Amino acid sequence: MLKTFPKGGIHPAENKITSFKAIKRMQVPKVVYVPIAQHIGIPSEIVVDRKDKVEIGQVIAKSSGFVSSNIHSPVAGTVTKLDMMVDSSGYKKQCIVIRTDQKNESNFDIQDFPLKKEITMDQKDILQHITDSGIVGLGGATFPSHVKLDLKNDNHVDCLIINGVECEPYLTADHRLMLEKGEEIIVGIQILMQALHIKSAIIGIENNKKDAIKVLKNAAASDDRIKVAALRxxxxxxxxxxxxxSILKREVPKGGLPMDVGVIVHNVGTIFAIYQAIQYNQPLIERVVTVTGKKVEDASNFWVKIGTPIKDLVQEVGGLPDGTRKIVNGGPMMGKAIKNTDVPVTKGTSGILIIAQEEASRQESKNCIRCSNCVFVCPMGLEPHLLMNLSEKGLYERASAEDIMTCIECGSCSYVCPSHRPLLDYIRFGKNIVKKLQTVKN
Incomplete structure (x- = not known):
């Protein structure tokens, strides 16, 4: 029987249009716009100035705290501006603008790298190299990877879980990476197991990716410490x-972390980035991005330099189709609409979803009919209808007491609401206010 989690959950249409599309390499853009806040935590500190020449992989903004991350130049070129520009959050953020030099082509092109299985670094060097390389969680959370791997003496971690689920509709970046770089992902897992002295690793993949399950099982066949778990x-x-x-039947406590139950979780994209950093000294300067939508002419997956304007990706798939209503950074469930296509790709950009008018238009919100559908599907056991009402009425202390901060913002509640109420919108708003209030109190 396939494994899954017991509480809540939904089954949205998959729409994995690009699952059979091999990853293409985007041309190096003429200009990149590199934000200095591409991770959870403190923004990086800029260490270059206007008119400076930079090389591919050079540090251009240094980590400015423990929960922070280095930023590297994805291209060789000249810094033209240190400017404020709107990023995918919709707010203006500090950004380093680099004009690309003609000499650029890319000593970091991963297509030229043969598989390298031998691991020559020791534990200390591996962890330092991950820190220096600016690697963050590529599943969307962008949590600095070196922080996750900073095990304290009182934390006993016995299992590494690799997240190859990619359950968001439309997105296929992780799926394609597993198919095309399966052996490298296994070596990346072995690197982390060596660094953390962990003897067990499990790769979780949903059963709609049978080809990826087969590829990774074959790649891991010679290492009995690494298993693949097929999930519902x-x-x-x-x-x-x-x-x-789903995989271990362990319950992470409220407000707790996976480490509290002896687990570290990393996305497959993060694992591949770790492989690249350790085996080939490549910092995180590019990632796989799915560019898709039902009416997109040539929806595909791409290797994209960090800082590439989204308009370049849109042009690559044939431009915006007629009747486009919304462009989403990420998937339809947890992604956020962007204001324009000048927004750059960041470390957390897993996909660009182009949605037509008929799909994007919201139906009129009506009164709650107390059907409890939102309660039944909430994977965290919350009452979304109540949290929305409390946020709408400004009752933030009560919302905090009702565990609003436990919400993972999956959007399942909004998806099933027959009254089309904007549950997630209000809960996100309430969470932001509660977080600010908690910060003031502390």
């Missing part, structure tokens, strides 16, 4: 807490 197709299976529950 169920959203949000890729959430850390749900994935741990």
């Amino acid at each position: 197709v169920k959203y949000p299976q890729g959430s850390e807490k749900q994935l741990i529950k």
